[in-house]
Amino acid sequence: MNESVWQRLxxxxxxLMPVALTLLLLVLSLVPWRLPFLPPLGLNLTLISIFYWxxxxxxxxxxxxxxxxxxxxxxxxxxxLVSPFVLVTAAAVVHSVRRWLVxxxxxxxxxxxxxxxxxAVLLLWLLIWYVSREMPVLAPGISGALLGAAAYPxxxxxxxxxxxxxxxxx
Amino acid sequence: xxxxxxxxxxxxxxxxxxxxIALFGxxxxxxxxxxxxxxxxEFAGRARGAASDLVAPVLSLLSEPSAAMARAxxxxxxxxxxxxxxxxxxxxxxxxxxxxxxARRLDAENQELRALMxxxxxPKVKFVSARVVGGTGGAFVRSVLIAAGSRDxxxxxxxxxxxxxxxxRVMEVGTRxxxxxxxxxxxxxxxxxxxxxxxxAVLEGDNSxxxxxxxxxxxxxxxxxxxxxxxxxxxxxxxxxxxxxxTTSNAGTIRVQPLVDWETMEYLRLVDYELSDLLLPxxxxxxxxxxx
Numbered sequence: 001m002n003e004s005v006w007q008r009l010x011x012x013x014x015x016l017m018p019v020a021l022t023l024l025l026l027v028l029s030l031v032p033w034r035l036p037f038l039p040p041l042g043l044n045l046t047l048i049s050i051f052y053w054x055x056x057x058x059x060x061x062x063x064x065x066x067x068x069x070x071x072x073x074x075x076x077x078x079x080x081l082v083s084p085f086v087l088v089t090a091a092a093v094v095h096s097v098r099r100w101l102v103x104x105x106x107x108x109x110x111x112x113x114x115x116x117x118x119x120a121v122l123l124l125w126l127l128i129w130y131v132s133r134e135m136p137v138l139a140p141g142i143s144g145a146l147l148g149a150a151a152y153p154x155x156x157x158x159x160x161x162x163x164x165x166x167x168x169x170x
Numbered sequence: 171x172x173x174x175x176x177x178x179x180x181x182x183x184x185x186x187x188x189x190x191i192a193l194f195g196x197x198x199x200x201x202x203x204x205x206x207x208x209x210x211x212e213f214a215g216r217a218r219g220a221a222s223d224l225v226a227p228v229l230s231l232l233s234e235p236s237a238a239m240a241r242a243x244x245x246x247x248x249x250x251x252x253x254x255x256x257x258x259x260x261x262x263x264x265x266x267x268x269x270x271x272x273a274r275r276l277d278a279e280n281q282e283l284r285a286l287m288x289x290x291x292x293p294k295v296k297f298v299s300a301r302v303v304g305g306t307g308g309a310f311v312r313s314v315l316i317a318a319g320s321r322d323x324x325x326x327x328x329x330x331x332x333x334x335x336x337x338x339r340v341m342e343v344g345t346r347x348x349x350x351x352x353x354x355x356x357x358x359x360x361x362x363x364x365x366x367x368x369x370x371a372v373l374e375g376d377n378s379x380x381x382x383x384x385x386x387x388x389x390x391x392x393x394x395x396x397x398x399x400x401x402x403x404x405x406x407x408x409x410x411x412x413x414x415x416x417t418t419s420n421a422g423t424i425r426v427q428p429l430v431d432w433e434t435m436e437y438l439r440l441v442d443y444e445l446s447d448l449l450l451p452x453x454x455x456x457x458x459x460x461x462x
Contacts, residue, residue, distance in 0.1 A: 027225065031232045032305035032314070034240035034434050042309035063189075067196045071203075074214075075221035076304075078342065078349040079311035080207040081214055085200035092193055121309060128310040128356070131208045136356045136377035141309035 017166055018060040021159065022049040026073055039140055043083055044148025046073060047090060047120055048155045051113050054094040055101050056163060066091040082127040090120050114149040121145040219344035222315055226347035230303040230317050237436055295408060296442040298323050302435055310377055312355035314432065319346045327406050328440040335412035335429035336400060337438055353381055353428055361403035362413055364396050373398065373413060373426060380417060383424035392419055398426050408443045
């Protein structure tokens with residue numbers, strides 16, 4: 001009986017791991033790194049994680065979880081509540097192209113992420129413009145997106161290791 | 171087994187439809203949130219305060235290594251030019267001592283003249299110091315999270331400063347944390363004047379590293395290098411706080427470089443300016459759109 005409870009807890013923890021890791025990346029992107037010329041990371045690290053898990057383990061990153069991550073992102077980041085729309089849209093797009101990305105070469109996957117992160121930043125920029133009624137300068141968002149795209153291989157490989165060590169044991 | 175397989179085959183399209191409906195529903199809710207934010211930016215204010223309180227201790231812990239690294243880099247840089255720095259500081263001390271003499275004389279004269287004219291005293295100014303634990307909120311939001319909240323005396327709209335000048339103002343307050351809207355944020359507005367000519371204008375953020383100077387009177391004299399200080403209009407900011415320096419002035423576009431480098435900022439001070447109490451109900455209904 002006891003063992004089954006522990007097993008269930010263990011299973012739940014494993015299932016929640018992708019969302020927990022995404023939230024961890026979200027918090028890390030809010031840390032003040034105090035490095036000159038480092039653009040704001042914004043949603044980009046979060047997008048890497050969402051993109052990765054939807055391709056490799058879609059059941060671990062359901063739409064309600066993506067929506068919740070967006071809400072948390074704006075609440076702790078102090079911005080207007082526009083990230084849920086951006087993240088859910090991005091997740092929907094990744095779901096729709098997932099079958100072509102599963103098993104595709106690293107360059108294709110990386111290139112697809114690059115296109116997605118740039119589109120996500122443009123959508124975010126439009127929504128901030130709509131909400132604040134003022135057009136923000138786009139450049140910091142684009143540099144953050146480029147940094148996110150550059151960080152993709154490193155973070156995706158870390159997530160892949162976690163997936164192999166923790167989730168494939170199920 | 172085959173019966174289960176048949177059920178699964180029947181349920182699969184239903185599940186796919188269910189997923190699509192859920193996706194559409196969440197997109198709809200997400201867009202509703204965007205629309206509500208546009209019409210009422212205050213509606214998630216309390217939730218933001220609570221979320222900041224939850225995440226502030228974690229960020230405080232995580233920001234320690236980066237702060238230590240920044241301090242180490244600064245120490246190495248300072249050590250490499252300690253002789254030049256020493257000579258520069260000696261010069262500065264000499265110059266400041268002269269200014270001190272002038273300031274004391276002017277202060278005494280000022281007090282005498284105020285007494286003669288029976289002038290109302292300036293509002294008292296108190297300070298709350300706080301550590302910066304969270305960086306800018308996103309690509310299009312310029313704000314920082316600080317580890318001080320309402321229990322420490324932090325209140326909405328308090329101006330935030332460092333030794334170099336103005337940073338912004340408190341946008342949201344939790345119990346243990348608060349968020350400071352930076353001058354470069356798109357929702358930031360600060361009434362200012364040009365120190366040299368005392369021409370009044372409004373400084374606006376646009377999400378870039380510099381701010382835009384708008385509503386300057388036609389024909390006002392302004393040149394690159396002019397210092398910009400708060401005018402005190404609106405009652406949110408005390409007058410005379412240094413804000414920035416004019417870097418470009420062409421074709422009606424005037425850009426101002428902030429005096430504070432918030433990339434490396436570790437601590438800031440919040441100014442409790444008593445005058446703001448008198449004016450808050452009149453002109454600050456929306457902290458992200460009110461005059462800043």
